[in-house]
Amino acid sequence: MSYSSLPEDVLEHVFSFVQSDKDRNVISLVCKSWYEIERWCRRRIFVGNCYAVSPRMAIRRFPEVRSVELKGKPHFADFNLVPEGWGGYVYPWIRAMAGGYPWLEELKLKRMVVTDESLELIAKSLKNFKVLVLSSCEGFSTHGLAAIAADCKNLKELDLWESDVEDPSGNWLSKFPDTCTSLVSLNIACLGSEVSFSALERLVVRCPNLRTLRLNRAVPLEKLAHLLRQAPQLVELGTGTYSADLRPDIFSNLAGAFSGCKELKSLSGFWDVVPAYLPAVYSVCSGLTTLNLSYATIQSPDLIKLVSQCPKLQCLWVLDYIEDSGLEALAATCKDLRELRVFPSEPFGDEPNVSLTEQGLVLVSEGCPKLESVLYFCRRMSNDALVTIAKNRPSMIRFRLCIIDPQTPDYLTLEPLDVGFGAIVQHCKDLRRLSLSGLLTDRVFEYIGTYAKKLEMLSVAFAGESDLGLHHVLSGCDSLRKLEIMDCPFGDKALLANAAKLETMRSLWMSSCSVSFEACKLLGQKMPRLNVEVIDESGPPDSRPELPVKKLYIYRTVTGRRIDMPGFVWNVGEDSALRLS
Amino acid sequence: MAFERDLNLEATELRLGLPGTQESRSNKRSLPDMNIVDDQDHRSGSSRVIANASNATKSEEETTPPSKTQVVGWPPIRSYRKNSLQAKKSEAEASGIYVKVSMDGAPYLRKIHLNIYKDYPELLKALEDMFKFKVGNVCDDYFSGEYSESEGYNGSEFVPTYEDKDGDWMLVGDVPWEMFITSCKRLRVMKGSEARGLGCAV
Numbered sequence: 001m002s003y004s005s006l007p008e009d010v011l012e013h014v015f016s017f018v019q020s021d022k023d024r025n026v027i028s029l030v031c032k033s034w035y036e037i038e039r040w041c042r043r044r045i046f047v048g049n050c051y052a053v054s055p056r057m058a059i060r061r062f063p064e065v066r067s068v069e070l071k072g073k074p075h076f077a078d079f080n081l082v083p084e085g086w087g088g089y090v091y092p093w094i095r096a097m098a099g100g101y102p103w104l105e106e107l108k109l110k111r112m113v114v115t116d117e118s119l120e121l122i123a124k125s126l127k128n129f130k131v132l133v134l135s136s137c138e139g140f141s142t143h144g145l146a147a148i149a150a151d152c153k154n155l156k157e158l159d160l161w162e163s164d165v166e167d168p169s170g171n172w173l174s175k176f177p178d179t180c181t182s183l184v185s186l187n188i189a190c191l192g193s194e195v196s197f198s199a200l201e202r203l204v205v206r207c208p209n210l211r212t213l214r215l216n217r218a219v220p221l222e223k224l225a226h227l228l229r230q231a232p233q234l235v236e237l238g239t240g241t242y243s244a245d246l247r248p249d250i251f252s253n254l255a256g257a258f259s260g261c262k263e264l265k266s267l268s269g270f271w272d273v274v275p276a277y278l279p280a281v282y283s284v285c286s287g288l289t290t291l292n293l294s295y296a297t298i299q300s301p302d303l304i305k306l307v308s309q310c311p312k313l314q315c316l317w318v319l320d321y322i323e324d325s326g327l328e329a330l331a332a333t334c335k336d337l338r339e340l341r342v343f344p345s346e347p348f349g350d351e352p353n354v355s356l357t358e359q360g361l362v363l364v365s366e367g368c369p370k371l372e373s374v375l376y377f378c379r380r381m382s383n384d385a386l387v388t389i390a391k392n393r394p395s396m397i398r399f400r401l402c403i404i405d406p407q408t409p410d411y412l413t414l415e416p417l418d419v420g421f422g423a424i425v426q427h428c429k430d431l432r433r434l435s436l437s438g439l440l441t442d443r444v445f446e447y448i449g450t451y452a453k454k455l456e457m458l459s460v461a462f463a464g465e466s467d468l469g470l471h472h473v474l475s476g477c478d479s480l481r482k483l484e485i486m487d488c489p490f491g492d493k494a495l496l497a498n499a500a501k502l503e504t505m506r507s508l509w510m511s512s513c514s515v516s517f518e519a520c521k522l523l524g525q526k527m528p529r530l531n532v533e534v535i536d537e538s539g540p541p542d543s544r545p546e547l548p549v550k551k552l553y554i555y556r557t558v559t560g561r562r563i564d565m566p567g568f569v570w571n572v573g574e575d576s577a578l579r580l581s
Numbered sequence: 582m583a584f585e586r587d588l589n590l591e592a593t594e595l596r597l598g599l600p601g602t603q604e605s606r607s608n609k610r611s612l613p614d615m616n617i618v619d620d621q622d623h624r625s626g627s628s629r630v631i632a633n634a635s636n637a638t639k640s641e642e643e644t645t646p647p648s649k650t651q652v653v654g655w656p657p658i659r660s661y662r663k664n665s666l667q668a669k670k671s672e673a674e675a676s677g678i679y680v681k682v683s684m685d686g687a688p689y690l691r692k693i694h695l696n697i698y699k700d701y702p703e704l705l706k707a708l709e710d711m712f713k714f715k716v717g718n719v720c721d722d723y724f725s726g727e728y729s730e731s732e733g734y735n736g737s738e739f740v741p742t743y744e745d746k747d748g749d750w751m752l753v754g755d756v757p758w759e760m761f762i763t764s765c766k767r768l769r770v771m772k773g774s775e776a777r778g779l780g781c782a783v
Contacts, residue, residue: 080654246760274759461655
């Protein structure tokens, strides 16, 4: 019996065990009949760039999808590099899915503009809607959330991760009907204003499956204990503000409530921390796997006391108040650590305000054998340290280093940090994500192009000397999907010589580089399946063609130019002459 | 290479922005003469300064100290996080408004802004200077000499006290500084026998 004569439903059943998008895509390429069978049974799609395909095309190809994930703005939008109004609107997708995916259950959006109208449409049209994740989104208010709360009868998850939500007065939480008992996860940490505590409490009480609760800053510490006692089954908790007047009764109440939460694995929140209240969480520390203290302005000794009680910790996000000494304690205690993120407490200060150096990271790389994901802000680095880290942790997958002052050299030798980062890409053969900083010449890009064969995302700023740098990356990094560059002397030559490469990638962002408008036009004309968008808020880029374009965003697409470009974005394609005249 | 050394030394100064830049980034980029210089200069800000001798930046660099130029998009920190840290800072700044300070026997009160002091020793020194008295020896991280947690200001003629949010009069120094500045409503430096009484039992 050959594969082609297996009945469809058998094949469909087999395919149902294949969840990964990549594998599903491969299956669909085997033959026409497999393509057909596969497309009818694909249940989730991930669109990494919402402009790469139109909602209509996606729905047409995959008619039975239950879960959609979309990403909108380029990553550098997080750092204010993408002007407001650039795009990333989700409404067209929602409108299309209201008709095309009436049984849609999950929608996960990142860096998109979501309006109240969109949320209301979801609430009205999608009868089986269960999961809404809005990560770094904006454009909506609590009115839209009220619609979701009121009408999504089977809502399981509402996650507003770091979104910008307008909070007009209105008690949206109480719009959850009394019949809603299905909530499993609620993350409102980013909401600026108060929510009705009684509505929150009632909701928590009637949802026995609630596992994740991330409160916002406005929820006072005195009320936390009460909430915890109603939901001792919580696995993930984000506290509200973590400060109160020092009173023994508040403390013992809180400590008692925490000790009742036997399932807690993840803690976050901790705004405005009063160190005296930290011991209230000690009882859950032994089970903690994730700790997000990145808003907690507490000093190293208190951090050490806390972290030293968490031997099962896998993921720590913390401010640089932890200092090298704290990282040493972390390395000694948390042997299961996989991910470390150290954020700067005073990124715009001229002087270092804490004793956090490259040493801290070296110590963690030595002491934590499972470390694979690093985001580290610091003020100095050396090639030696980077080489040591690379040799210690060849299993590193994500390495993002931000030395706060641009072009800072190796502080010991004053050399560029090429060799150090070179060691990272050479030893860490499975490296998928890399962010560079410090003084870097074209050499580092040569290393990256030569060794970083699994690299999917590269972020570069203030680095390199010539087009050769960019050329190394584009010609050498076989797995590259996303490249974002700011303030580097990369120009036309590398870009045009590697035009075909750009179609194999999701996107390329270049701002404050040396790419000419002519080259952009040429690229747009040469590559019809790329959208070459020039962003310039000061006027049409072709009016000053002798200047390099300010911001350039190039992405592959099967739908041609988008129709929602604002006035400061120019698509420099084939008919650009017509467009600009 | 010697030139590159120069660049590197400048780069190790703790400043923001490219070496040599004083203005905001976007201004720099749009100057037409930027395109005439070679690629090298794109990175080495100092050469841009040297090359364009008539550039106002050079004289700025000579006469003014390096200013805090904020480059858009750098360091790569999410606005969400930046706003949180800022909010925390300005909250602290806003809440530490002026508090009245009275000294027993002094004819009039003074007002001070608590937030400008970073710890108890600084505050005490300021009070001492203001009213011309001495509490006692004050050292780096906390008190020494005259103040101790168990005995207060034993033996001192002057005892600093404050009224907290609940309206109670408390001894200055018992609670952590951060907590003190958010709960202190007014200060009173007690003097004489009343003070000695306070100093013995806490």
